[in-house]
Amino acid sequence: MKQKPLILVTNDDGITAPGLRTLIKIMNEIGQVVVVAPDSPQSAMGHAITINSTLYSDKIRIDDGPQVEYSCSGTPADCVKLAVNEILKEKPDLCVSGINHGSNSSINVIYSGTMSAAVEAGIEGIPAIGFSLCDYSWDANFEAIQEHVKQITNSAIKNGLPKGVVLNVNFPKLSEEKIKGIKICRQARATWMEEFDKRTNPQGREYYWLTGKFVNLDKGEDTDEWALENGYVSVVPVQFDLTAHHTIQDLNTWNLND
Amino acid sequence: MKQKPLILVTNDDGITAPGLRTLIKIMNEIGQVVVVAPDSPQSAMGHAITINSTLYSDKIRIDDGPQVEYSCSGTPADCVKLAVNEILKEKPDLCVSGINHGSNSSINVIYSGTMSAAVEAGIEGIPAIGFSLCDYSWDANFEAIQEHVKQITNSAIKNGLPKGVVLNVNFPKLSEEKIKGIKICRQARATWMEEFDKRTNPQGREYYWLTGKFVNLDKGEDTDEWALENGYVSVVPVQFDLTAHHTIQDLNTWNLND
Numbered sequence: 001m002k003q004k005p006l007i008l009v010t011n012d013d014g015i016t017a018p019g020l021r022t023l024i025k026i027m028n029e030i031g032q033v034v035v036v037a038p039d040s041p042q043s044a045m046g047h048a049i050t051i052n053s054t055l056y057s058d059k060i061r062i063d064d065g066p067q068v069e070y071s072c073s074g075t076p077a078d079c080v081k082l083a084v085n086e087i088l089k090e091k092p093d094l095c096v097s098g099i100n101h102g103s104n105s106s107i108n109v110i111y112s113g114t115m116s117a118a119v120e121a122g123i124e125g126i127p128a129i130g131f132s133l134c135d136y137s138w139d140a141n142f143e144a145i146q147e148h149v150k151q152i153t154n155s156a157i158k159n160g161l162p163k164g165v166v167l168n169v170n171f172p173k174l175s176e177e178k179i180k181g182i183k184i185c186r187q188a189r190a191t192w193m194e195e196f197d198k199r200t201n202p203q204g205r206e207y208y209w210l211t212g213k214f215v216n217l218d219k220g221e222d223t224d225e226w227a228l229e230n231g232y233v234s235v236v237p238v239q240f241d242l243t244a245h246h247t248i249q250d251l252n253t254w255n256l257n258d
Numbered sequence: 259m260k261q262k263p264l265i266l267v268t269n270d271d272g273i274t275a276p277g278l279r280t281l282i283k284i285m286n287e288i289g290q291v292v293v294v295a296p297d298s299p300q301s302a303m304g305h306a307i308t309i310n311s312t313l314y315s316d317k318i319r320i321d322d323g324p325q326v327e328y329s330c331s332g333t334p335a336d337c338v339k340l341a342v343n344e345i346l347k348e349k350p351d352l353c354v355s356g357i358n359h360g361s362n363s364s365i366n367v368i369y370s371g372t373m374s375a376a377v378e379a380g381i382e383g384i385p386a387i388g389f390s391l392c393d394y395s396w397d398a399n400f401e402a403i404q405e406h407v408k409q410i411t412n413s414a415i416k417n418g419l420p421k422g423v424v425l426n427v428n429f430p431k432l433s434e435e436k437i438k439g440i441k442i443c444r445q446a447r448a449t450w451m452e453e454f455d456k457r458t459n460p461q462g463r464e465y466y467w468l469t470g471k472f473v474n475l476d477k478g479e480d481t482d483e484w485a486l487e488n489g490y491v492s493v494v495p496v497q498f499d500l501t502a503h504h505t506i507q508d509l510n511t512w513n514l515n516d
Contacts (some may be wrong), residue, residue, distance in 0.1 A: 008480075028368060041310070042311070043309065044306060044307045044308075044309045044310075044406070045304070045306045046303070046304035046305030046306040046307070046335070046374060047305060047368050047369055048302060048303045048304040048306045048369075049302045049304070049369055049466060049468065051301065051302045051468055052299070052301065052302075053468040054459075054465040054466065055465060055467070055468065056463065056464075056465050056466075056480030057464075077304070077369075078468065081452050081454075081468065082454065082466065084448055084452075085452040085453065085454055086454045086456075086466065091322040107381060109497070109500055110305045110377065110381070110498060110500075111305055111306075111307055111335075116304060119368065123368070123449055124449065125364060134275075151514065152514065155512050155514055159511075159512055162502065162505040162508055162509075163466075164447075164502070165502045165505050181514075181515040182514040182515055184506055184509045184512075184514075185509050186499075186503060186506065187499050187500055187501045188498070188503040189422075191382065193382055194339050194342075194343040195343065196313075196339075196340065196343055197342045198344075201312075205314065206314075206315075207312040207313060207314050208312065208315070208340065208344065209312060209313070210307065210308060210309055210313065210339065212334065228267050235509065235514070236416075236500075236501055237501065237502040237505040237506065237509055238408060238500045238501070238502065239500055239501075239502040240365070240500075241444075241445050241447070242367055242368075242494075242496045242497055242498075242500070243444040243445045243494055243496065244420065244422070244423045244495040244496065244497035245444060245494065247420040247423050247495040248442055248444065248495065250420055251420075251442045251493065251495055252442050253417075254413050254442075256409065256410065256413055256439075256440040256442075256493070257439040257440055258424075
């Protein structure tokens with residue numbers, strides 16, 4: 001590896017989000033940083049990519065840091081694709097996404113723009129980590145978790161990530177001294193109980209807002225939800241081979257070709 | 259189970275897409291059908307959901323079939339959430355999504371709106387299947403695969419799907435008599451080699467179109483790509499617990515708490 005690793009930084013809350021600005025500051029201490037992030041918020045975009053529309057990208061400067069920055073009109077996954085295939089001259093050594101304003105633990109990983117960027121990097125063969133803080137507010141306290149972000153990133157660089165795996169890191173909303181430590185976890189079995197808020201617009205047409213309650217169905221003490229509820233940082237290894245290998249035997253008893 | 263199963267039908271190409279109309283026709287022979295599908299194409303939307311905007315839904319009639327239909331302004335995952343929590347009075351016995359105009363095999367499952375609808379249903383505890391035909395044209399030949407769609411659906415109803423698993427079914431672009439059979443497969447390791455087509459707009463600003471070449475890196479003969487290339491229908495069990503359980507031991511050697 002070169003003296004300083006090349007680190008691609010992105011997110012889903014947009015290039016001006018305090019969570020991203022904190023992540024850039026931390027990564028500037030570790031490597032050479034290039035930022036390619038959405039020009040507007042892209043939360044809950046899942047792994048959407050832009051194929052039926054055009055993409056714009058602008059080189060911009062937001063603060064006095066040593067990083068190079070580009071905003072992009074697309075989704076988080078678009079940002080990674082554009083960075084790797086168009087903007088960067090060499091493959092980055094690491095991609096970090098976040099720090100998200102809000103949780104991406106358990107089933108939220110599926111809907112998460114933050115994690116889709118990390119997964120996209122993983123698909124492209126780049127070690128990747130998504131960071132999220134369980135606090136949705138714009139002025140969340142990212143100071144409290146800086147040392148942990150740095151430590152996890154340095155460990156990932158030192159140890160290397162397992163092939164086909166990216167990390168989903170979530171931080172509890174706690175002050176630095178109250179965080180008990182870091183736990184490697186599995187994704188909790190959880191779901192959202194949706195409630196649609198039905199309203200009528202000024203023209204008399206009905207419309208809905210999607211709202212819901214998060215429900216953790218999983219009593220296990222090895223889950224990300226347990227870790228976060230008990231004051232730990234959760235680290236879940238996430239794979240993009242979605243095959244449920246353990247069910248293939250069972251499905252082969254269906255005799256679909258008879 | 260009631261005499262006729264309640265089947266929720268959706269897709270990502272939009273409510274007028276020929277692939278969806280074919281799927282409705284097939285499902286009308288199997289059960290009582292309710293359609294909740296996007297009012298416009300939503301390809302490559304991944305698992306995006308609409309949280310920062312409003313959702314509209316209209317009860318509509320498109321043909322003379324016995325199904326009940328609603329169009330929805332949201333993503334495929336929104337359609338399933340709205341159907342299950344607002345439109346349907348009882349939980350459906352099955353959710354089918356598609357038939358997609360184009361492949362959702364291997365890594366495409368990650369970007370797929372078709373599969374995100376199936377996965378969303380799975381998260382809500384509903385057995386679900388996504389169907390895709392490896393032909394992107396609007397007038398693709400869906401006749402050729404009708405019997406296979408029916409057979410796989412009936413098998414899923416009869417046998418029940420493993421918990422936490424939905425099926426990703428892809429059909430080769432072949433006439434009915436040339437399809438050799440159905441194979442239970444794993445997701446091939448594949449990627450897209452992106453190429454950004456850089457252009458200049460009439461105002462002189464540069465923009466990009468995302469394009470790319472699909473590359474199958476996986477030589478295995480138990481993959482969906484192998485099956486499709488060799489004339490078989492591929493069926494991959496897809497899970498939404500993304501935890502790479504096999505890497506947890508390894509990650510626990512990192513000593514993150516030292």
